[in-house]
Amino acid sequence: xxxxxxxxxxxxxxxxxxxxxxxxxxxxxxxxxxxxxxxxxxxxxxxxxxxxxxxxxxxxxxxxxxxxxxxxxxxxxxxxxxxxxxxxxxxxxxxxxxxxxxxxxxxxxxxx
Numbered sequence: 001x002x003x004x005x006x007x008x009x010x011x012x013x014x015x016x017x018x019x020x021x022x023x024x025x026x027x028x029x030x031x032x033x034x035x036x037x038x039x040x041x042x043x044x045x046x047x048x049x050x051x052x053x054x055x056x057x058x059x060x061x062x063x064x065x066x067x068x069x070x071x072x073x074x075x076x077x078x079x080x081x082x083x084x085x086x087x088x089x090x091x092x093x094x095x096x097x098x099x100x101x102x103x104x105x106x107x108x109x110x111x112x
Contacts, residue, residue, distance in 0.1 A: 016062035024065045029110070033084045036091045037064055038106035043098045053097045060090040 021041055025034065037060075043049050044057045064083050091098065 015066045016058045017065075020065040021061055025109075028080075031080060031084075033087045035103075035106050035110055036087050037061065038109050039098050039102045040087070040091060040094070042102040042105045043094065046099070046102065049097055053094045056090050056094060060086050 021037075025038065028034070031037075040057045040061060044054055044061070049057075063086050
């Protein structure tokens with residue numbers, strides 16, 4: 001079983017919510033991996049996105065918004081490294097499904 005399967009099959013997906021995602025985005029706008037997380041959010045909302053991709057996204061974003069994950073996000077800098085790794089791994093796995101418009105929405109959201 002890959003790490004991505006463990007993330008998507010774990011209870012991290014149970015912690016995902018749109019409001020939790022937006023709260024994390026608003027409070028941590030300086031995170032370097034936020035554009036990928038936002039693009040994943042827009043990919044999740046796209047009706048053309050396959051179910052297996054949505055499952056991975058929900059697991060990864062659930063991990064992202066949960067402050068008490070493997071390395072607590074309250075630890076300065078170090079707390080976000082595991083989140084960055086999960087987002088990077090999932091975005092690499094689903095890259096073909098993250099369309100330019102998802103990235104454009106993410107960039108518009110983040111002012112880029």
